[in-house]
Amino acid sequence: MTEFFQLPPEERAQYLTKDHSKQVKVFNYYQKYEDIGKVTMWSETFSHPWHPTEDFSHLLPTNPPQYREVFAEYARAIGVLFDRLLSLISRGLGLDKDCLKRRIGEKPGLNTQANYYPACPDPELTMGMPDHNDLGSITVLLQLEGVTGLQVIKDGKWLTVDPVPDAFVINLADQTQVLSNGKFKSVGHRAVTNKLLPRLSLGMFYNPNYDTVIGPIEDLIDEEHPTKYRKYGFKEYMEEFYRQEGKRRRVKEAFELQR
Numbered sequence: 001m002t003e004f005f006q007l008p009p010e011e012r013a014q015y016l017t018k019d020h021s022k023q024v025k026v027f028n029y030y031q032k033y034e035d036i037g038k039v040t041m042w043s044e045t046f047s048h049p050w051h052p053t054e055d056f057s058h059l060l061p062t063n064p065p066q067y068r069e070v071f072a073e074y075a076r077a078i079g080v081l082f083d084r085l086l087s088l089i090s091r092g093l094g095l096d097k098d099c100l101k102r103r104i105g106e107k108p109g110l111n112t113q114a115n116y117y118p119a120c121p122d123p124e125l126t127m128g129m130p131d132h133n134d135l136g137s138i139t140v141l142l143q144l145e146g147v148t149g150l151q152v153i154k155d156g157k158w159l160t161v162d163p164v165p166d167a168f169v170i171n172l173a174d175q176t177q178v179l180s181n182g183k184f185k186s187v188g189h190r191a192v193t194n195k196l197l198p199r200l201s202l203g204m205f206y207n208p209n210y211d212t213v214i215g216p217i218e219d220l221i222d223e224e225h226p227t228k229y230r231k232y233g234f235k236e237y238m239e240e241f242y243r244q245e246g247k248r249r250r251v252k253e254a255f256e257l258q259r
């Protein structure tokens with residue numbers, strides 16, 4: 001991935017688009033975000049599916065020449081890791097080990113996003129990626145070693161998550177919060193820019209498909225834990241996501257039940 005972002009910009013420009021529906025795409029967080037102050041986005045993102053390989057691998061770059069092969073191997077290994085993580089999280093909720101995977105459903109939306117943040121002479125004026133929550137189930141994030149940038153918010157404070165060699169960061173995302181009826185929290189996070197070094201991160205996402213209905217798992221609901229979210233189709237969730245474009249999104253909040 002590092003080599004992909006070292007290619008001349010003209011080479012990557014063939015993938016540049018603002019069309020969300022493209023499978024393989026390069027884009028920038030070019031939008032002005034209203035509520036994070038006077039900062040400019042400072043990143044370039046390359047995104048495409050990671051499974052099932054045969055559906056999209058012919059669209060992936062042929063430069064760097066080893067890209068398709070190396071990516072396919074990585075995706076296979078991360079697929080195994082996702083299965084393990086989803087079953088551990090299910091068991092952590094006191095559920096059957098297949099429960100979360102089953103609820104996220106058939107034909108999940110499996111996408112990857114590589115984020116490249118060039119070194120920035122004045123990091124105060126820029127943001128790599130604005131404050132957000134991932135919207136799927138969980139995210140497996142790999143950070144380039146030796147360059148900090150990722151921060152998570154806890155009790156209103158930003159905490160830096162330094163890269164640990166040979167380790168992934170696992171983000172709990174919105175659908176896990178809803179399915180767990182709020183027992184597990186989706187993490188708010190952002191990426192800041194670095195004055196001296198370019199940074200790269202690679203996220204692998206595991207989302208429901210548009211037809212899947214999501215809502216708190218019935219076994220987690222009782223008198224003491226009344227249902228916190230209404231049921232929705234994931235398509236509706238994504239429509240709400242796009243509706244909130246350009247500001248700090250609060251997507252799952254739109255599906256909270258008032259009491």
Ligand SMILES: O=C(O)CCC(=O)C(=O)O
Binds near residue numbers: 189
């Ligand atoms: O660059 C990072 O560490 C954050 C990336 C991220 O949050 C994302 O791709 O959703």
Ligand SMILES: [Fe+2]
Binds near residue numbers: 132133134189
């Ligand atoms: Fe994220």
